[in-house]
Amino acid sequence: MSEISLRIDGKDVAAREDMTLLEAARSAGISIPTVCHHEKLKPFGGCRLCTVEAEAAGRTNLVAACIYPVQKDLVVRTRSEQIDRIRKVLTEQLLAHAPESEVLQNLAREYRADKDRFPKEPSFCILCGLCVRYCAEIKQKNAVGFVDRGPSREISFVPEIAASECWDCKECFPLCPTSALQAAFVLMRSLSSFASASKPESKIQAETHSVPGSPVASDGRGIG
Amino acid sequence: MINSPAELERLRQEILSKRDPDKPRISVCAGAGCLASGASKVISAFNEELEKQGLKGDVSTKGTGCPGFCERGPVVVIDPEETCYLQVKPKDVPAIVSQTIKEKKVIERLLYVDPAKRERVIRASDIPFYKNQERNIIGNNIKIDPKCIDDYLALGGYSALAKALSQMTSEQVVEEVKRSNLRGRGGGGFPTGIKWDAARNAPGETKYVIVNADEGDPGAFMDRAVLEGNPHSILEGLIIGAYAIGSHEGYVYVRQEYPLALENVGIAIKQAEEHGFLGSNILGSGFDFNIKVHRGAGAFVCGEETALLLSLEGKPGEPRARPPYPATRGLWDKPTNINNVETWANVPLIINRGADWFNRFGTGRSKGTKIFSLVGKIKNTGLVEVPMGVTLRDIIYKIGDGIPGAKKFKAVQTGGPAGGCIPEEHLDIAVDFDELAKVGAIMGSGGMIVMDEDTCMVDVARYFLNFLTQESCGKCSPCREGLKQMHRILTNITEGKGKEGDIELLEELAVSTRSASLCALGRSAPNPVLSTIRYFRDEYEAHIKEKRCPSFSCKQLVSYYIDPELCRACLLCMKRCTSEAISGATDRIHVIDQTKCNKCRTCFDVCPSHCHAVRRFSGEPVPAPIPDELRTIVRRRKAQ
Numbered sequence: 001m002s003e004i005s006l007r008i009d010g011k012d013v014a015a016r017e018d019m020t021l022l023e024a025a026r027s028a029g030i031s032i033p034t035v036c037h038h039e040k041l042k043p044f045g046g047c048r049l050c051t052v053e054a055e056a057a058g059r060t061n062l063v064a065a066c067i068y069p070v071q072k073d074l075v076v077r078t079r080s081e082q083i084d085r086i087r088k089v090l091t092e093q094l095l096a097h098a099p100e101s102e103v104l105q106n107l108a109r110e111y112r113a114d115k116d117r118f119p120k121e122p123s124f125c126i127l128c129g130l131c132v133r134y135c136a137e138i139k140q141k142n143a144v145g146f147v148d149r150g151p152s153r154e155i156s157f158v159p160e161i162a163a164s165e166c167w168d169c170k171e172c173f174p175l176c177p178t179s180a181l182q183a184a185f186v187l188m189r190s191l192s193s194f195a196s197a198s199k200p201e202s203k204i205q206a207e208t209h210s211v212p213g214s215p216v217a218s219d220g221r222g223i224g
Numbered sequence: 225m226i227n228s229p230a231e232l233e234r235l236r237q238e239i240l241s242k243r244d245p246d247k248p249r250i251s252v253c254a255g256a257g258c259l260a261s262g263a264s265k266v267i268s269a270f271n272e273e274l275e276k277q278g279l280k281g282d283v284s285t286k287g288t289g290c291p292g293f294c295e296r297g298p299v300v301v302i303d304p305e306e307t308c309y310l311q312v313k314p315k316d317v318p319a320i321v322s323q324t325i326k327e328k329k330v331i332e333r334l335l336y337v338d339p340a341k342r343e344r345v346i347r348a349s350d351i352p353f354y355k356n357q358e359r360n361i362i363g364n365n366i367k368i369d370p371k372c373i374d375d376y377l378a379l380g381g382y383s384a385l386a387k388a389l390s391q392m393t394s395e396q397v398v399e400e401v402k403r404s405n406l407r408g409r410g411g412g413g414f415p416t417g418i419k420w421d422a423a424r425n426a427p428g429e430t431k432y433v434i435v436n437a438d439e440g441d442p443g444a445f446m447d448r449a450v451l452e453g454n455p456h457s458i459l460e461g462l463i464i465g466a467y468a469i470g471s472h473e474g475y476v477y478v479r480q481e482y483p484l485a486l487e488n489v490g491i492a493i494k495q496a497e498e499h500g501f502l503g504s505n506i507l508g509s510g511f512d513f514n515i516k517v518h519r520g521a522g523a524f525v526c527g528e529e530t531a532l533l534l535s536l537e538g539k540p541g542e543p544r545a546r547p548p549y550p551a552t553r554g555l556w557d558k559p560t561n562i563n564n565v566e567t568w569a570n571v572p573l574i575i576n577r578g579a580d581w582f583n584r585f586g587t588g589r590s591k592g593t594k595i596f597s598l599v600g601k602i603k604n605t606g607l608v609e610v611p612m613g614v615t616l617r618d619i620i621y622k623i624g625d626g627i628p629g630a631k632k633f634k635a636v637q638t639g640g641p642a643g644g645c646i647p648e649e650h651l652d653i654a655v656d657f658d659e660l661a662k663v664g665a666i667m668g669s670g671g672m673i674v675m676d677e678d679t680c681m682v683d684v685a686r687y688f689l690n691f692l693t694q695e696s697c698g699k700c701s702p703c704r705e706g707l708k709q710m711h712r713i714l715t716n717i718t719e720g721k722g723k724e725g726d727i728e729l730l731e732e733l734a735v736s737t738r739s740a741s742l743c744a745l746g747r748s749a750p751n752p753v754l755s756t757i758r759y760f761r762d763e764y765e766a767h768i769k770e771k772r773c774p775s776f777s778c779k780q781l782v783s784y785y786i787d788p789e790l791c792r793a794c795l796l797c798m799k800r801c802t803s804e805a806i807s808g809a810t811d812r813i814h815v816i817d818q819t820k821c822n823k824c825r826t827c828f829d830v831c832p833s834h835c836h837a838v839r840r841f842s843g844e845p846v847p848a849p850i851p852d853e854l855r856t857i858v859r860r861r862k863a864q
Contacts, residue, residue, distance in 0.1 A: 093705035153698030
């Protein structure tokens with residue numbers, strides 16, 4: 001794979017042809033914020049916090065760095081007034097769902113986002129899809145997926161798969177950027193509604209509780 | 225099975241030789257709109273009546289594609305005279321057969337009346353609605369029974385395919401389409417020839433071509449009319465495109481909600497296979513191509529090409545990032561070319577008549593014609609095909625005949641739900657891709673919704689944002705969260721809960737959604753908000769600052785009141801009130817109980833025009849009801 005060169009934040013960066021802007025920037029020590037990105041997973045382009053300005057042939061486009069391929073002589077700006085404003089609003093929108101998330105709070109400090117800008121809807125989940133994609137791509141179990149669309153979209157475990165696969169795995173739990181254990185609550189909810197679950201409900205609750213930082217209260221509801 | 229262009233011509237001559245141009249032909253629109261207003265009963269009535277009057281063999285009757293004048297359906301055209309009858313009912317049929325068919329007499333009452341000249345118009349092409357159009361694509365609909373391939377062949381059907389396969393290299397076909405400057409009719413307006421070239425030059429043996437027939441804009445039915453009315457024209461375009469690109473497999477992605485389109489496209493594919501326009505060694509050229517139909521499951525976002533591709537693959541219909549573009553990595557990662565229905569329908573015309581002919585229509589960077597679906601507060605609802613560059617004013621007033629009910633025009637929304645609202649001051653712009661963009665709207669796929677003075681522009685923005693919020697796939701956060709927040713704020717404003725700063729917040733959300741969203745849905749969704757703020761900011765401010773809806777449309781900001789000085793106690797409003805909120809009697813002035821009123825507006829509409837006693841209030845308090853003791857009306861007795 002041949003190397004190409006592009007400019008990121010005024011710095012000449014050499015990159016492999018198959019790299020994304022995010023990979024090229026990180027390889028040069030330039031940081032770009034992401035919430036839905038994970039090195040082991042295919043780029044998703046969902047959170048859009050990695051939006052950057054990419055200029056080619058005199059035209060500047062706003063693109064998602066995690067998914068945009070590097071191009072020769074591309075001029076990339078990872079910070080600008082415009083980008084910061086976008087990241088601020090995106091962070092504020094996500095904070096409405098997960099006000100306590102450390103990842104989001106750090107972003108809020110960086111981009112001066114107001115966590116109370118939008119009415120709270122503490123679903124905890126910001127639909128980054130890390131659990132869904134990890135389960136599909138790495139574990140190849142598809143025990144958890146997205147259901148519904150638009151604002152009604154949520155993650156849900158497939159009880160039939162989750163009952164047999166999830167107890168000994170739970171590798172998706174630490175991936176969650178909001179409350180470390182949003183997935184645990186969703187998992188428990190789907191299993192408790194699964195009549196033929198292999199374990200009784202008391203054990204389900206005990207297990208989900210045994211993970212530190214769990215958002216699941218003893219009555220099974222999330223802590224608001 | 226036809227094995228060569230020469231055989232095709234022989235078949236065409238054979239079909240034509242059996243058709244007597246002087247024989248009376250009755251064409252009844254059997255498009256979705258006319259069928260809904262009873263066209264199939266009209267067709268059976270004609271068949272029965274012709275039999276009854278002993279004319280069965282002398283007259284042909286057919287249900288055709290939609291000619292576009294939906295407002296006055298069912299539409300009947302009688303050839304060779306081209307007599308056009310509108311709003312025909314089965315009871316009109318015996319007279320039509322005995323007078324128009326037998327005696328060649330025109331039935332005046334079924335003709336169109338030109339409101340400007342107050343004259344009756346006999347021929348369809350003389351009706352102003354049609355006269356001011358350029359009907360290259362939908363003009364053939366009324367001449368074709370979509371279930372009959374012979375009708376299409378009689379009009380020269382598949383001759384463009386024969387020409388491309390026998391006289392042109394695939395390169396020349398691409399070149400001709402490039403030279404025509406045809407741009408995608410689905411919304412993006414990307415040059416079709418360049419798109420074809422990219423797919424043609426992409427490495428790989430297997431390539432796909434796709435018809436995007438997932439038309440989902442509320443109020444838009446251009447593609448539907450072409451699919452239902454002239455499906456072979458789309459298939460012919462697709463086969464030519466496949467030959468140009470080097471594809472041997474194509475798909476027609478039709479939304480499930482178009483059952484007649486699905487049926488007619490299915491029949492057309494079968495006929496094309498039987499005639500040898502599909503399959504292997506098409507017309508003896510050595511070129512192989514097959515088409516499958518895929519039914520969409522009702523997601524608006526699947527009209528976006530990458531979402532459509534994933535949906536075709538059986539995955540959730542969610543857009544993915546481009547690049548890579550479908551031209552290099554599309555369906556099952558193979559080079560794929562997707563065009564909209566209307567784009568494909570233009571292809572046979574360009575191949576047959578040449579790029580120069582096509583370039584005669586249109587403006588600098590927008591060539592050809594465009595079909596619009598003209599709906600809303602307009603007298604002539606229907607499908608309108610005009611050359612690019614015609615003004616909005618001509619479309620609305622010359623073709624559409626203006627706004628009904630002596631109301632004032634307020635805005636026209638072009639480009640579907642994610643389009644922009646254009647006010648009176650811009651009605652003289654030329655309708656093309658670039659000019660519409662300059663005023664904050666888009667061409668989109670051709671939706672055109674006219675609004676009058678009773679329409680609240682904040683409520684319009686709320687309505688479209690509601691649609692788009694529901695139809696967002698939810699994958700990327702600026703679209704999912706941004707649209708939801710904008711919809712919430714707009715709802716608050718229309719309910720009188722708007723706050724200082726809401727307009728600025730809407731603008732900020734619109735910018736982040738437009739700039740950062742993954743696909744065209746999110747990137748264009750803020751248009752209704754931005755364009756209404758741009759042109760109707762005063763309406764937003766009235767709602768927010770004065771809690772007033774200037775159009776008296778937002779129910780929670782409007783109150784109805786009966787003026788005691790004007791009320792004649794006629795009981796009309798009281799009887800028609802839908803919430804039993806009006807009290808009164810024959811001699812008692814009527815009073816609305818504001819706590820019971822559901823703001824349905826019925827009292828306002830039914831109050832006789834010589835009284836005008838019902839008044840509307842918005843942004844100001846409603847006067848206190850008249851005291852009970854003053855409510856009795858003493859009527860002057862008639863002289864004995």
